[in-house]
Amino acid sequence: MADVFGKKRSAVQRALADDPARPYYRPLAARGAEVEIDGRTVIMAGCNDYLGLSTDPRVTEAAARALRRFGASCSGSRVLNGTLTLHEELEGRLAAFVGGEAALVTTTGFQANLALAALLDEGDTVFADMSNHASLVDAVRLGSADHRRYRHSDLAHLDRLLAASDPAAGRIVVTDGLFSMEGDLCRLPGLVALARRHGARLVVDGAHDIGLLGPGGRGVVEHFGLAGEVDLITGTLSKCFGSVGGMLVGPAAVVEHLRYNARSVLFSAAMPPASAAAALAALDIVEAEPERRRRVFDHARRLLEGLRSLGYDTGDSTTPIVPVYTGDTRLCLRVWQELLDAGVFTNAVVEPAVARNRALIRVTPQAVHTDGHITRVLDAFAEVARRLGPVPAAPANERPRRPVEVPA
Ligand SMILES: Cc1ncc(COP(=O)(O)O)c(C=O)c1O
Structure with a gap:
Protein backbone atom coordinates (compact mmCIF):
# COMPACT_ATOMS: atom_id res chain seq x y z
CA MET A 1 0.00 0.00 0.00
CA ALA A 45 26.51 38.14 -0.73
CA GLY A 46 23.35 36.06 -0.91
CA CYS A 47 20.25 37.89 0.26
CA ASN A 48 17.62 40.24 -1.16
CA ASP A 49 18.26 43.13 1.21
CA TYR A 50 19.64 45.12 -1.74
CA LEU A 51 19.47 48.50 0.00
CA GLY A 52 20.64 47.10 3.34
CA LEU A 53 17.55 48.39 5.16
CA SER A 54 16.59 45.35 7.25
CA THR A 55 19.23 46.29 9.84
CA ASP A 56 19.08 50.07 9.41
CA PRO A 57 18.51 51.58 12.91
CA ARG A 58 15.71 53.83 11.60
CA VAL A 59 13.85 50.75 10.36
CA THR A 60 14.48 48.56 13.39
CA GLU A 61 13.54 51.43 15.78
CA ALA A 62 10.24 52.00 13.94
CA ALA A 63 9.53 48.27 14.18
CA ALA A 64 10.34 48.25 17.91
CA ARG A 65 8.02 51.20 18.57
CA ALA A 66 5.15 49.53 16.69
CA LEU A 67 5.79 46.26 18.50
CA ARG A 68 5.44 48.03 21.85
CA ARG A 69 2.35 49.97 20.81
CA PHE A 70 0.38 47.34 18.84
CA GLY A 71 1.81 44.05 20.10
CA ALA A 72 3.54 41.21 18.27
CA SER A 73 0.63 40.05 16.12
CA CYS A 74 -2.63 41.21 14.58
CA SER A 75 -4.12 37.86 15.65
CA GLY A 76 -6.46 37.76 12.70
CA SER A 77 -7.04 38.51 9.05
CA ARG A 78 -7.30 42.02 7.64
CA VAL A 79 -10.98 41.61 6.83
CA LEU A 80 -12.31 40.76 10.29
CA ASN A 81 -10.01 42.14 12.93
CA GLY A 82 -6.44 42.52 11.68
CA THR A 83 -6.41 45.89 9.89
CA LEU A 84 -4.35 48.55 11.65
CA THR A 85 -4.03 52.26 10.98
CA LEU A 86 -0.46 51.31 10.00
CA HIS A 87 -1.71 49.06 7.18
CA GLU A 88 -3.91 51.83 5.80
CA GLU A 89 -1.11 54.36 5.99
CA LEU A 90 1.20 51.92 4.20
CA GLU A 91 -1.39 51.29 1.49
CA GLY A 92 -1.76 55.00 0.84
CA ARG A 93 1.99 55.49 0.67
CA LEU A 94 2.55 52.48 -1.61
CA ALA A 95 -0.23 53.46 -4.02
CA ALA A 96 1.39 56.90 -4.40
CA PHE A 97 4.94 55.51 -4.62
CA VAL A 98 4.38 52.63 -7.03
CA GLY A 99 1.78 54.58 -9.00
CA GLY A 100 -1.80 53.33 -8.83
CA GLU A 101 -5.21 54.42 -7.60
CA ALA A 102 -5.14 52.06 -4.64
CA ALA A 103 -3.04 49.42 -2.90
CA LEU A 104 -3.71 46.31 -0.88
CA VAL A 105 -1.08 45.18 1.60
CA THR A 106 -0.75 41.44 2.25
CA THR A 107 1.19 39.37 4.79
CA THR A 108 3.82 38.20 2.28
CA GLY A 109 4.69 38.83 -1.35
CA PHE A 110 3.79 35.22 -2.09
CA GLN A 111 0.26 35.90 -0.84
CA ALA A 112 0.01 39.08 -2.92
CA ASN A 113 0.67 37.00 -6.02
CA LEU A 114 -1.68 34.21 -4.91
CA ALA A 115 -4.38 36.88 -4.61
CA LEU A 116 -4.29 37.18 -8.42
CA ALA A 117 -6.17 33.87 -8.57
CA ALA A 118 -9.28 35.86 -7.65
CA LEU A 119 -9.05 37.57 -11.06
CA LEU A 120 -8.59 34.37 -13.09
CA ASP A 121 -12.07 33.04 -13.80
CA GLU A 122 -13.30 30.23 -16.00
CA GLY A 123 -13.41 31.45 -19.59
CA ASP A 124 -10.42 33.78 -19.07
CA THR A 125 -6.92 32.99 -20.35
CA VAL A 126 -3.68 33.78 -18.57
CA PHE A 127 -0.36 34.06 -20.44
CA ALA A 128 2.68 33.52 -18.22
CA ASP A 129 6.43 33.78 -18.79
CA MET A 130 8.02 30.34 -18.28
CA SER A 131 10.53 31.80 -15.81
CA ASN A 132 7.94 33.43 -13.57
CA HIS A 133 8.32 33.11 -9.81
CA ALA A 134 6.70 30.11 -8.12
CA SER A 135 4.08 32.34 -6.47
CA LEU A 136 2.81 33.48 -9.89
CA VAL A 137 2.85 29.88 -11.09
CA ASP A 138 0.77 28.87 -8.08
CA ALA A 139 -1.66 31.78 -8.56
CA VAL A 140 -2.34 30.50 -12.06
CA ARG A 141 -2.82 26.96 -10.72
CA LEU A 142 -5.29 28.22 -8.11
CA GLY A 143 -7.29 30.27 -10.58
CA SER A 144 -9.85 28.81 -12.97
CA ALA A 145 -8.58 30.45 -16.16
CA ASP A 146 -6.99 28.62 -19.10
CA HIS A 147 -3.22 28.76 -18.97
CA ARG A 148 -0.65 29.41 -21.71
CA ARG A 149 3.09 29.66 -21.01
CA TYR A 150 5.37 31.61 -23.33
CA ARG A 151 9.11 31.01 -23.59
CA HIS A 152 11.13 33.25 -21.32
CA SER A 153 10.92 36.85 -22.59
CA ASP A 154 10.03 35.56 -26.09
CA LEU A 155 7.67 38.27 -27.32
CA ALA A 156 7.12 36.62 -30.70
CA HIS A 157 5.93 33.47 -28.92
CA LEU A 158 3.60 35.51 -26.68
CA ASP A 159 2.27 37.35 -29.73
CA ARG A 160 1.42 34.04 -31.43
CA LEU A 161 -0.30 32.68 -28.32
CA LEU A 162 -2.34 35.86 -27.90
CA ALA A 163 -3.28 35.89 -31.58
CA ALA A 164 -4.46 32.27 -31.36
CA SER A 165 -6.62 32.89 -28.29
CA ASP A 166 -10.30 33.82 -28.19
CA PRO A 167 -10.54 37.63 -28.49
CA ALA A 168 -13.84 37.56 -26.59
CA ALA A 169 -12.22 35.93 -23.54
CA GLY A 170 -10.73 37.94 -20.68
CA ARG A 171 -6.96 37.81 -21.24
CA ILE A 172 -4.16 38.67 -18.88
CA VAL A 173 -0.35 38.54 -19.22
CA VAL A 174 1.70 37.99 -16.04
CA THR A 175 5.44 38.43 -15.72
CA ASP A 176 8.18 39.06 -13.20
CA GLY A 177 9.63 42.56 -13.61
CA LEU A 178 13.20 41.60 -12.66
CA PHE A 179 13.70 37.84 -12.87
CA SER A 180 14.80 36.71 -9.44
CA MET A 181 17.45 34.12 -10.23
CA GLU A 182 18.92 35.18 -13.57
CA GLY A 183 18.85 38.95 -13.00
CA ASP A 184 17.43 39.96 -16.38
CA LEU A 185 14.62 42.47 -16.85
CA CYS A 186 11.31 41.66 -18.51
CA ARG A 187 10.95 43.29 -21.93
CA LEU A 188 8.35 45.69 -20.66
CA PRO A 189 7.95 48.03 -23.67
CA GLY A 190 7.20 45.02 -25.91
CA LEU A 191 4.88 43.46 -23.33
CA VAL A 192 2.90 46.69 -22.98
CA ALA A 193 2.59 46.99 -26.78
CA LEU A 194 1.43 43.37 -27.16
CA ALA A 195 -1.07 43.60 -24.31
CA ARG A 196 -2.57 46.76 -25.82
CA ARG A 197 -2.67 45.34 -29.33
CA HIS A 198 -4.51 42.20 -28.21
CA GLY A 199 -6.72 43.88 -25.61
CA ALA A 200 -5.13 41.93 -22.73
CA ARG A 201 -4.40 43.13 -19.20
CA LEU A 202 -0.79 43.22 -18.02
CA VAL A 203 0.36 42.32 -14.49
CA VAL A 204 3.98 42.80 -13.40
CA ASP A 205 5.48 41.33 -10.22
CA GLY A 206 7.89 44.01 -9.01
CA ALA A 207 9.22 41.97 -6.06
CA HIS A 208 12.86 42.59 -6.94
CA ASP A 209 12.63 45.88 -8.81
CA ILE A 210 10.44 48.13 -6.66
CA GLY A 211 12.87 50.14 -4.54
CA LEU A 212 15.81 49.25 -6.75
CA LEU A 213 15.15 50.29 -10.34
CA GLY A 214 14.27 53.64 -11.86
CA PRO A 215 15.55 57.05 -10.78
CA GLY A 216 12.96 57.22 -7.97
CA GLY A 217 13.13 53.51 -7.12
CA ARG A 218 9.59 52.94 -8.39
CA GLY A 219 10.62 49.81 -10.22
CA VAL A 220 10.82 48.40 -13.70
CA VAL A 221 7.86 50.51 -14.86
CA GLU A 222 9.71 53.71 -14.01
CA HIS A 223 12.96 52.29 -15.39
CA PHE A 224 11.33 51.95 -18.82
CA GLY A 225 9.39 55.24 -18.54
CA LEU A 226 6.05 53.40 -18.72
CA ALA A 227 4.18 54.86 -15.75
CA GLY A 228 0.46 54.16 -16.06
CA GLU A 229 0.93 51.50 -18.76
CA VAL A 230 0.85 48.41 -16.51
CA ASP A 231 -2.61 47.43 -15.27
CA LEU A 232 -1.68 45.86 -11.94
CA ILE A 233 1.61 45.68 -10.04
CA THR A 234 2.41 43.23 -7.27
CA GLY A 235 5.42 43.31 -5.00
CA THR A 236 7.04 42.42 -1.73
CA LEU A 237 8.31 44.32 1.28
CA SER A 238 10.88 41.63 2.07
CA LYS A 239 13.59 42.77 -0.32
CA CYS A 240 14.25 46.50 -0.83
CA PHE A 241 12.03 47.40 2.12
CA GLY A 242 13.89 45.27 4.66
CA SER A 243 10.67 43.93 6.17
CA VAL A 244 8.11 41.28 5.32
CA GLY A 245 4.80 41.72 3.51
CA GLY A 246 3.33 42.07 0.05
CA MET A 247 1.41 44.57 -2.06
CA LEU A 248 -0.96 44.83 -5.01
CA VAL A 249 -1.22 48.27 -6.63
CA GLY A 250 -3.74 49.14 -9.32
CA PRO A 251 -7.22 50.47 -10.12
CA ALA A 252 -9.38 51.08 -7.02
CA ALA A 253 -12.16 48.75 -8.23
CA VAL A 254 -9.73 45.87 -8.78
CA VAL A 255 -8.09 46.36 -5.39
CA GLU A 256 -11.53 46.44 -3.79
CA HIS A 257 -12.45 43.17 -5.56
CA LEU A 258 -9.27 41.57 -4.21
CA ARG A 259 -9.99 42.80 -0.66
CA TYR A 260 -13.19 40.76 -0.64
CA ASN A 261 -12.30 37.82 -2.87
CA ALA A 262 -8.60 36.96 -2.55
CA ARG A 263 -8.43 33.92 -0.30
CA SER A 264 -4.76 34.45 0.59
CA VAL A 265 -5.87 37.78 2.10
CA LEU A 266 -9.21 36.77 3.60
CA PHE A 267 -8.07 33.64 5.36
CA SER A 268 -4.64 34.52 6.76
CA ALA A 269 -3.47 36.73 9.61
CA ALA A 270 -2.47 40.28 8.72
CA MET A 271 1.09 41.56 8.31
CA PRO A 272 2.41 42.08 11.88
CA PRO A 273 2.56 45.67 13.21
CA ALA A 274 6.36 45.72 13.43
CA SER A 275 6.63 44.67 9.78
CA ALA A 276 4.23 47.40 8.63
CA ALA A 277 6.09 50.06 10.61
CA ALA A 278 9.45 48.80 9.33
CA ALA A 279 8.19 49.00 5.74
CA LEU A 280 6.95 52.58 6.26
CA ALA A 281 10.31 53.65 7.67
CA ALA A 282 12.10 51.88 4.81
CA LEU A 283 9.89 53.62 2.26
CA ASP A 284 10.99 56.99 3.67
CA ILE A 285 14.60 55.94 3.12
CA VAL A 286 13.94 54.51 -0.37
CA GLU A 287 12.47 57.89 -1.34
CA ALA A 288 15.08 60.05 0.38
CA GLU A 289 18.33 58.21 -0.39
C1 LIG B 1 9.68 37.41 -8.01
C2 LIG B 1 9.15 37.13 -6.64
N1 LIG B 1 7.85 37.29 -6.41
C3 LIG B 1 7.33 37.05 -5.18
C4 LIG B 1 8.11 36.62 -4.14
C5 LIG B 1 7.49 36.32 -2.81
O1 LIG B 1 7.77 37.32 -1.88
P1 LIG B 1 7.80 37.04 -0.31
O2 LIG B 1 9.14 36.50 0.01
O3 LIG B 1 7.52 38.38 0.28
O4 LIG B 1 6.72 36.06 -0.01
C6 LIG B 1 9.47 36.46 -4.33
C7 LIG B 1 10.33 36.04 -3.20
O5 LIG B 1 11.18 35.26 -3.26
C8 LIG B 1 10.01 36.71 -5.62
O6 LIG B 1 11.31 36.53 -5.86
Missing part, protein backbone atom coordinates in the same frame (compact mmCIF):
# COMPACT_ATOMS: atom_id res chain seq x y z
CA ALA A 2 1.28 3.45 -0.85
CA ASP A 3 2.14 5.72 2.06
CA VAL A 4 1.81 9.46 1.49
CA PHE A 5 4.66 9.93 3.95
CA GLY A 6 6.93 7.66 1.89
CA LYS A 7 7.97 10.31 -0.62
CA LYS A 8 11.05 9.86 -2.75
CA ARG A 9 13.86 12.34 -2.15
CA SER A 10 14.01 15.21 -4.63
CA ALA A 11 16.93 15.61 -7.05
CA VAL A 12 18.43 18.25 -4.72
CA GLN A 13 18.12 16.05 -1.66
CA ARG A 14 19.84 13.20 -3.52
CA ALA A 15 22.66 15.49 -4.64
CA LEU A 16 23.09 16.78 -1.09
CA ALA A 17 23.04 13.34 0.52
CA ASP A 18 26.65 12.51 -0.37
CA ASP A 19 27.97 16.05 -0.70
CA PRO A 20 29.78 17.92 2.06
CA ALA A 21 28.22 21.28 1.06
CA ARG A 22 25.32 22.46 3.23
CA PRO A 23 23.96 25.47 1.38
CA TYR A 24 20.34 25.33 2.59
CA TYR A 25 18.70 26.22 5.90
CA ARG A 26 22.03 27.41 7.27
CA PRO A 27 21.33 29.26 10.52
CA LEU A 28 22.80 32.75 10.76
CA ALA A 29 23.67 34.01 14.24
CA ALA A 30 23.79 37.67 13.17
CA ARG A 31 22.84 39.54 9.99
CA GLY A 32 23.99 42.54 7.98
CA ALA A 33 26.62 43.18 5.30
CA GLU A 34 28.50 40.44 7.15
CA VAL A 35 26.85 37.48 8.88
CA GLU A 36 27.90 34.93 11.45
CA ILE A 37 27.80 31.24 10.48
CA ASP A 38 29.18 28.51 12.74
CA GLY A 39 31.07 31.14 14.74
CA ARG A 40 32.74 32.60 11.63
CA THR A 41 32.04 36.03 10.18
CA VAL A 42 31.57 35.95 6.41
CA ILE A 43 30.40 38.44 3.78
CA MET A 44 26.66 38.19 3.06
CA PRO A 290 18.71 57.41 -4.12
CA GLU A 291 22.47 57.06 -3.53
CA ARG A 292 21.74 53.60 -2.08
CA ARG A 293 20.49 52.49 -5.49
CA ARG A 294 23.51 53.98 -7.24
CA ARG A 295 25.82 52.26 -4.80
CA VAL A 296 24.32 48.81 -5.25
CA PHE A 297 24.42 49.21 -9.05
CA ASP A 298 28.08 50.32 -8.84
CA HIS A 299 28.81 47.15 -6.87
CA ALA A 300 26.84 45.07 -9.39
CA ARG A 301 28.77 46.52 -12.32
CA ARG A 302 32.09 45.77 -10.62
CA LEU A 303 30.96 42.22 -9.86
CA LEU A 304 29.63 41.53 -13.37
CA GLU A 305 32.73 42.93 -15.06
CA GLY A 306 35.12 41.26 -12.61
CA LEU A 307 33.45 37.86 -12.84
CA ARG A 308 33.32 37.98 -16.63
CA SER A 309 36.99 38.87 -16.80
CA LEU A 310 37.71 35.84 -14.58
CA GLY A 311 35.94 33.72 -17.21
CA TYR A 312 32.66 33.15 -15.38
CA ASP A 313 29.37 33.12 -17.24
CA THR A 314 26.98 35.70 -15.77
CA GLY A 315 24.32 35.30 -18.45
CA ASP A 316 22.15 38.28 -19.32
CA SER A 317 22.12 39.99 -15.96
CA THR A 318 22.42 43.76 -15.99
CA THR A 319 21.35 44.17 -12.38
CA PRO A 320 22.36 43.47 -8.76
CA ILE A 321 21.11 39.89 -9.18
CA VAL A 322 24.37 38.41 -10.43
CA PRO A 323 24.14 34.78 -11.56
CA VAL A 324 27.27 32.70 -12.04
CA TYR A 325 26.27 29.70 -14.10
CA THR A 326 27.74 26.32 -13.30
CA GLY A 327 25.09 24.33 -15.19
CA ASP A 328 25.78 21.19 -13.19
CA THR A 329 24.26 20.85 -9.70
CA ARG A 330 27.28 19.17 -8.09
CA LEU A 331 29.64 21.78 -9.46
CA CYS A 332 27.31 24.43 -8.09
CA LEU A 333 27.48 22.89 -4.60
CA ARG A 334 31.26 22.63 -4.85
CA VAL A 335 31.71 26.25 -5.90
CA TRP A 336 29.31 27.36 -3.15
CA GLN A 337 31.33 25.53 -0.49
CA GLU A 338 34.64 26.88 -1.80
CA LEU A 339 33.25 30.40 -1.65
CA LEU A 340 32.04 29.91 1.90
CA ASP A 341 35.44 28.54 2.89
CA ALA A 342 36.90 31.71 1.38
CA GLY A 343 34.57 33.82 3.57
CA VAL A 344 31.68 34.62 1.21
CA PHE A 345 28.09 33.44 1.63
CA THR A 346 26.24 33.14 -1.70
CA ASN A 347 23.19 31.17 -2.85
CA ALA A 348 23.42 27.79 -4.59
CA VAL A 349 20.41 27.82 -6.94
CA VAL A 350 19.48 24.48 -8.46
CA GLU A 351 16.40 22.73 -9.83
CA PRO A 352 13.47 23.43 -9.28
CA ALA A 353 14.34 27.12 -8.75
CA VAL A 354 15.98 27.05 -12.20
CA ALA A 355 15.76 24.57 -15.08
CA ARG A 356 17.83 21.39 -14.90
CA ASN A 357 21.44 21.99 -16.03
CA ARG A 358 21.04 25.72 -15.38
CA ALA A 359 22.34 25.63 -11.79
CA LEU A 360 23.91 28.87 -10.71
CA ILE A 361 25.54 30.68 -7.85
CA ARG A 362 23.47 33.78 -7.10
CA VAL A 363 25.51 36.74 -5.88
CA THR A 364 23.78 39.86 -4.61
CA PRO A 365 25.59 42.99 -3.46
CA GLN A 366 24.02 45.36 -0.94
CA ALA A 367 24.24 49.14 -0.62
CA VAL A 368 25.86 48.60 2.78
CA HIS A 369 28.75 46.62 1.32
CA THR A 370 32.02 48.51 1.09
CA ASP A 371 34.28 48.48 -1.96
CA GLY A 372 36.52 46.23 0.14
CA HIS A 373 33.70 43.67 0.50
CA ILE A 374 33.27 43.53 -3.28
CA THR A 375 37.03 43.11 -3.75
CA ARG A 376 36.95 40.19 -1.31
CA VAL A 377 34.03 38.58 -3.17
CA LEU A 378 35.94 38.84 -6.45
CA ASP A 379 39.11 37.51 -4.78
CA ALA A 380 37.13 34.50 -3.54
CA PHE A 381 35.90 33.77 -7.08
CA ALA A 382 39.47 34.16 -8.40
CA GLU A 383 40.64 31.63 -5.82
CA VAL A 384 37.86 29.20 -6.86
CA ALA A 385 38.86 29.58 -10.52
CA ARG A 386 42.48 28.78 -9.58
CA ARG A 387 41.47 25.70 -7.60
CA LEU A 388 38.71 24.27 -9.83
CA GLY A 389 39.79 25.53 -13.24
CA PRO A 390 37.39 27.36 -15.56
CA VAL A 391 33.74 26.91 -14.66
CA PRO A 392 32.11 25.83 -17.93
CA ALA A 393 29.51 28.03 -19.58
CA ALA A 394 26.42 26.24 -20.86
CA PRO A 395 25.91 26.83 -24.61
CA ALA A 396 22.48 28.32 -23.90
CA ASN A 397 24.25 31.11 -22.10
CA GLU A 398 26.18 32.24 -25.15
CA ARG A 399 23.97 35.23 -25.76
CA PRO A 400 24.94 38.81 -26.53
CA ARG A 401 25.63 40.83 -23.40
CA ARG A 402 23.71 43.99 -22.67
CA PRO A 403 25.51 46.79 -20.83
CA VAL A 404 24.88 47.22 -17.11
CA GLU A 405 22.22 49.90 -16.70
CA VAL A 406 22.91 52.26 -13.83
CA PRO A 407 19.97 54.34 -12.61
CA ALA A 408 20.38 58.10 -13.15
